[in-house]
Amino acid sequence: MGGKAYCILPEGLSQASKTLAKRLELRVECLSEVLEDTDLLVLVDTASPSQLGFTAGFLEKAKYIVIDHHAQNSLAENALLAIYYPQASSASEIVALLYASLNMKPSSSTCNALMAGILHDSRRFLIAGPMTFKAASMLYECCDYRSVIEAMRTQGPDYSERVARLKAASRLQLYRADSLLVAVTHVSAYESSVARSLLELGADMAIVASENKGELRVVGRARDEALRSLKLSLGRDIMAPLASMLGGTGGGHDAAAAATGRGDLDKALSILLKLLENTLHKKGIKLRKLD
Numbered sequence: 557m558g559g560k561a562y563c564i565l566p567e568g569l570s571q572a573s574k575t576l577a578k579r580l581e582l583r584v585e586c587l588s589e590v591l592e593d594t595d596l597l598v599l600v601d602t603a604s605p606s607q608l609g610f611t612a613g614f615l616e617k618a619k620y621i622v623i624d625h626h627a628q629n630s631l632a633e634n635a636l637l638a639i640y641y642p643q644a645s646s647a648s649e650i651v652a653l654l655y656a657s658l659n660m661k662p663s664s665s666t667c668n669a670l671m672a673g674i675l676h677d678s679r680r681f682l683i684a685g686p687m688t689f690k691a692a693s694m695l696y697e698c699c700d701y702r703s704v705i706e707a708m709r710t711q712g713p714d715y716s717e718r719v720a721r722l723k724a725a726s727r728l729q730l731y732r733a734d735s736l737l738v739a740v741t742h743v744s745a746y747e748s749s750v751a752r753s754l755l756e757l758g759a760d761m762a763i764v765a766s767e768n769k770g771e772l773r774v775v776g777r778a779r780d781e782a783l784r785s786l787k788l789s790l791g792r793d794i795m796a797p798l799a800s801m802l803g804g805t806g807g808g809h810d811a812a813a814a815a816t817g818r819g820d821l822d823k824a825l826s827i828l829l830k831l832l833e834n835t836l837h838k839k840g841i842k843l844r845k846l847d
């Protein structure tokens with residue numbers, strides 16, 4: 557068409573995208589402003605003007621094309637052209653299929669970027685449709701799939717967090733409530749991360765306490781299914797009353813909650829267990845220790 561195209565990222569690259577671009581050696585050159593003589597904007601993966609930041613003002617001045625997959629899109633209506641497929645799991649698959657329908661071949665780095673976009677937005681094909689697989693099979697031919705997967709690996713927890721998780725696992729006490737497993741342990745930091753890791757290990761509910769110079773913190777996490785079958789809310793039934801017994805504050809959601817207080821760690825854990833036992837007892841469920 558003889559025009560010049562520039563890329564603009566109104567909010568910049570996210571940290572995850574920066575890491576990905578670096579690992580895949582993608583050059584991301586973007587303008588930090590919209591050029592005054594811009595006559596066409598192509599809005600990709602954008603559902604509303606609020607996502608456009610400083611570029612939103614140009615919607616009045618310039619024509620625009622929308623390429624998007626969000627369930628709702630308030631920009632498509634006034635677009636010059638809307639390539640809008642809410643059934644697509646990613647904008648990347650729409651772009652990949654556009655290349656195909658225009659008989660154009662994306663460069664290898666574009667293929668890598670589009671494959672990464674599809675993998676990310678579809679949550680590795682967890683939410684995928686026919687367009688996703690069609691685009692992915694096409695991109696597979698031109699991308700370096702191994703490198704894309706390698707570049708997308710997320711950084712695990714750091715050294716001290718892993719130490720906390722493993723120590724917590726080594727000193728945990730296991731209880732059984734009906735067919736559910738309740739893990740109780742203590743650490744000196746990373747309570748929430750430890751609680752999550754215990755659910756990953758197989759606990760239905762994890763309670764992690766810490767004590768620092770008499771300051772107590774107790775964190776609870778549970779699987780939704782477990783709470784449903786116990787008809788229990790960690791925030792309301794456990795952490796709120798626990799906090800008032802420990803002289804602190806507490807509460808939270810059904811599946812993720814915490815309490816603070818003052819006192820001794822062992823005493824706090826025994827108060828907690830008594831509370832859990834009584835709460836379950838009222839529902840006709842016995843809490844038994846597993847050896």
Ligand SMILES: [Mn+2]
Nearest residue numbers: 601646647677
């Ligand atoms: Mn998207």
